[in-house]
Amino acid sequence: MAEITTLRGDAQFLAFMEPVARSIREEFSCAARELSTWPSMAASETVRSWMRSPEIGRHRTWKLVSAAALVSEDSREHLLDLAGRGAEVRIAATPLPQETIIVDRRIAILPVPDALGRRDYTVTTAPAVIGGVLALFEAAWETSAGLAAFLRPDQPQIDVEGRSILRALGSGLSDEAAAGQLGMSLRTYRRRVAGLLDALDAGSRFQAGLRAGELGLTR
């Protein structure tokens, strides 16, 4: 195979990927914004079925997704299912605008950002590209939180609004200024803060700041 080729549309991708998915020997690394950005449900189902195959246990699977992927119940279940069957799942602190798939440190598959309507995929086997992508993948991986830390029931469940409030707190604004900036009343803002302190099991705002920082909730 040439060092770099382009697959046009999902059909070609699925046709290409099918034997590749079955030939994974060592490791499968995947970074994605959400779990399924597949345009068609059929493609989505096909990919998920590979993921569900028992063979997944034979190799190591590294799945790095943005926190956005945890919003949908469906996605959470799928991730937990993957994790339950041995895959390593971590949640990146940043949005990860583009997907990245690396198989056995041999093949990298990268969807072309948009193309609006149909998606193309760039496939490369150039060792330098694989190495560079992997180095950055690992750097992002190392600084990401485990799935468990996000979903453990005794772990603070903090939604998007909670995070924006934590960010407001972290910016050093007064309550009044923060409430105004977030478009809510002072009373509601403080209700939220009280709820967050409670969720973080913090007895003071200082302690809450400490905890929030540890949990990476202010980014």
Added chain:
Amino acid sequence: MAEITTLRGDAQFLAFMEPVARSIREEFSCAARELSTWPSMAASETVRSWMRSPEIGRHRTWKLVSAAALVSEDSREHLLDLAGRGAEVRIAATPLPQETIIVDRRIAILPVPDALGRRDYTVTTAPAVIGGVLALFEAAWETSAGLAAFLRPDQPQIDVEGRSILRALGSGLSDEAAAGQLGMSLRTYRRRVAGLLDALDAGSRFQAGLRAGELGLTR
């Protein structure tokens, strides 16, 4: 240019890079284990001279290096020099085994991992590859610390007593309880806290908690 090409050895790389370095318009992103892993001093000097050129101010420069790069005095100076002239420098938490250079989101240059003795370079302009590498670069970037946080000499301005106060704050005690426990009056305790907020450049106790956590001052 083809979407992917390989440059053999440093000479080819330098010849290729020279016009590219001068044509940077918007942004120059670079991830590296150390500052100069150039095999020859000559190559190292050439690259540094580009970096030193006044033109660097015309575009944004993002430099992400491992902590290992801070070991040598020489490297520290070079990084500080870069930062002083407008480049953004951050320190990654992980080793970043392979270098990555991206110019204007158009061209990615990736050294081939080893080849022992002479280095080859893979150059690609495939948008998907650039996008994927950039997405991961940005994820690693966002979770990395600024150069200042690593090198600022005025950081350990906080003495042993300051730390014990930060620990008291972090334990969630009220001011009154903390002051009692530390054997000082409420007034003095609050004076100390105010001083710490000032030293941490924090506008609120929450923000101070965040900062103190980042700097590991509460352990």
Added chain:
DNA sequence: TGCCAGGTGGCAGCAAGCTGCCACCGTTTG
């Protein structure tokens, strides 16, 4: 001895944060 500098603690007044109470509003439920 007197003076000064620097740190401490009390006090007071103000600002900021916390929370119970209640009224209001849109949605859901019977």
Added chain:
DNA sequence: CAAACGGTGGCAGCTTGCTGCCACCTGGCA
């Protein structure tokens, strides 16, 4: 339709935190 419910915002009263002011103590110095 009415009742119940959950979320919001205003208000009030309280607690906590913040800081200027001043008195006090200690150590250094002339």
